[in-house]
Amino acid sequence: MTELGIGIGWRPEIAEAVEALSGVDWVEVVAENICADHLPDSLTRLRERGVTVVPHGVSLGLGGADRPDPARLAALGEKAVALGAPLVTEHIAFVRAGGPLTATPLLEAGHLLPVPRTRDALDVLCENVRIAQDALPVPLALENIAALIAWPGEEMTEGQFLAELVERTGVRLLVDVANLHTNHVNRGEDPARALSELPVEAIAYVHVAGGVERDGVWHDTHAHPVPEAVLDVLADLASRVSPPGALLERDDDFPPAAELAGELEVIRTTVGIRSARAERVGTAHQHGARPLVPTPRRAPLLIGAGARASGGPMPSAAPAVHDPVPQEGARQRLAVTQAALLSALVAGTPVPEGFDTRRIGVQSRALAAKRAGVVAKVAPELPEILGKGFRPAFLAYARSRPMTGGYRRDALDFVEHLLLADRPEDPVARRRLTEWWQDHSGSRPPGRATRFVRAARHALVRR
Numbered sequence: 001m002t003e004l005g006i007g008i009g010w011r012p013e014i015a016e017a018v019e020a021l022s023g024v025d026w027v028e029v030v031a032e033n034i035c036a037d038h039l040p041d042s043l044t045r046l047r048e049r050g051v052t053v054v055p056h057g058v059s060l061g062l063g064g065a066d067r068p069d070p071a072r073l074a075a076l077g078e079k080a081v082a083l084g085a086p087l088v089t090e091h092i093a094f095v096r097a098g099g100p101l102t103a104t105p106l107l108e109a110g111h112l113l114p115v116p117r118t119r120d121a122l123d124v125l126c127e128n129v130r131i132a133q134d135a136l137p138v139p140l141a142l143e144n145i146a147a148l149i150a151w152p153g154e155e156m157t158e159g160q161f162l163a164e165l166v167e168r169t170g171v172r173l174l175v176d177v178a179n180l181h182t183n184h185v186n187r188g189e190d191p192a193r194a195l196s197e198l199p200v201e202a203i204a205y206v207h208v209a210g211g212v213e214r215d216g217v218w219h220d221t222h223a224h225p226v227p228e229a230v231l232d233v234l235a236d237l238a239s240r241v242s243p244p245g246a247l248l249e250r251d252d253d254f255p256p257a258a259e260l261a262g263e264l265e266v267i268r269t270t271v272g273i274r275s276a277r278a279e280r281v282g283t284a285h286q287h288g289a290r291p292l293v294p295t296p297r298r299a300p301l302l303i304g305a306g307a308r309a310s311g312g313p314m315p316s317a318a319p320a321v322h323d324p325v326p327q328e329g330a331r332q333r334l335a336v337t338q339a340a341l342l343s344a345l346v347a348g349t350p351v352p353e354g355f356d357t358r359r360i361g362v363q364s365r366a367l368a369a370k371r372a373g374v375v376a377k378v379a380p381e382l383p384e385i386l387g388k389g390f391r392p393a394f395l396a397y398a399r400s401r402p403m404t405g406g407y408r409r410d411a412l413d414f415v416e417h418l419l420l421a422d423r424p425e426d427p428v429a430r431r432r433l434t435e436w437w438q439d440h441s442g443s444r445p446p447g448r449a450t451r452f453v454r455a456a457r458h459a460l461v462r463r
Helices: 011-018 042-047 071-085 121-137 158-169 177-187 191-197 228-240 258-273 276-289 328-346 356-379 381-400 407-419 427-441 450-462
Strands: 005-010 026-030 052-056 089-092 094-099 104-113 140-143 172-178 203-210 210-213 216-217 247-248
Touching: 005 011, 005 042, 005 052, 005 191, 011 042, 011 258, 011 356, 026 042, 026 191, 026 203, 042 052, 052 071, 071 089, 071 121, 089 172, 089 203, 094 328, 104 216, 104 328, 104 356, 121 158, 158 172, 158 191, 177 191, 177 203, 177 228, 191 228, 203 228, 228 258, 247 258, 328 356, 356 381, 356 407, 381 407, 381 427, 407 427
Parallel strands: 005 026, 005 247, 026 052, 052 089, 089 140, 140 172, 172 203, 203 247
Antiparallel strands: 094 104, 210 216
C-alpha cells in the first residue's frame, strides 16, 4: 500500500500557503474542481517537487440506487492519470435520487447523504464499487461520511457494514475520524466500536478535520480547528494501526499558514508518521529512479481472507465469499426509499415514516444554506448584484425549487426564477442580473410566455 505521509487538502484559496508549508508529503484535490487537461499551476509545481496529488471525488454517488455514470467514472480516471495519482477516493453516500427507477424527477442533494445499513443497500453498493473498480485506472478507496439523520430499520453497525464491503470488494478505506466523532455526537455511535469492527489493515489514509457544536448538533464544517475529541479518535486509530497517510481538511475560513502548520504537526505527532516524501526521494536517489511512481492498478493488496485487490483478481488461495449480485428489486427498493428521503429534504414532501422529523428539518435547512453558499462561490456576481438580499432570496427559492443539476445550473435557475418574477425591484440590479443570465446561459432572457410552462414543470417536481 502506498505510503503517503502527512498531507493537506489543496484548495485554490490556500494554494500559495500549501506550497510554502514544510513537511507536506502529499495533497488531496476535489476531483470535480479540476480539469484533466488544464491542471492548476500550483498542483503542477507541487508534483514537480515530488508531492503526491490524490483526486477526491464527491459526485459519483456510489451508495445510490443507480449504477455509476460511465462519464463520471471516465472523468475521474482521466484526472488520476493526469495527476500521476497512486489512487482515487470517493464516498460511501448517495447524492441524487429519483429518475427512471422511480419514474419521478431526478433530484440532486448537493451533499453527501448516508446510505441505509441494510442488506439491499450493501448489495447495491458492492456492485457499484466493482463497476467503479473495473473502470478506474488506479485503486479506489472509499470514505465513511458524517450524518445528522439515521435510517430506520438498519441491520448493521457502521463498522460491520464497512467490514463486509471490504471483504466482498477489496476496496480500500479512507477513514475520516472527524466523521466518526460527528456520528458519535449526532447519532450516539461509538467511534471505538466502529474502529474495532473495521479491517484497519485496509486503510489507505485518514482524514482529520474540525467542526463546531450548536444546540447539541455537531456540524462537520471543515472551517474550524481540529478539536481534542477528534484527535482522541485519531489517537485510538493510531494505536490499532499505523495509517499510510493522514490528511488535514480545511474548506473555509482559512487560518494563517502558521496555524495550518501547527495543526499538521499535531496530526503528525498523534499518528507518528515520518516524512513519506523524504523516504521516497531517498530511496529513489539510491536506485537512480524517479521519486514518484504511481501504484500499478493490479498491484496486490491482501487485506484479509476472501478479499481481492482493488482493480485486481481475487487471490487464488482465498476461500470463496458469498457475494450475490443484487437483483433489480433491491435497486428498486433502495431507489424508492432514497427518493422519498431526498424529496422530503429538498422539496418539502412528507417525511418518510421512521425518520426523526426534527432532524429532517435541521438537515433540510442545512442543505439549503449549503446551496446558497456554494452558489455564491460559483457565481460570485450574484451576491454582489443582489447585496444583502441574495441569501434570503435564494433560501426562499430553494424551499420550492429542488436542485436537479449541478450548482452552476442552480445559479442559472435561481436567476431565471427572479427574472420571471420581475425581481429584483431595483431596475439597475435587474438589468445587471439579466446581462449575467444572458452571458452565462447563451440565451435570451425567458419571456413571459414561458412562465406557465416553467411553473408547471416545477409543480411536477414537487409532487
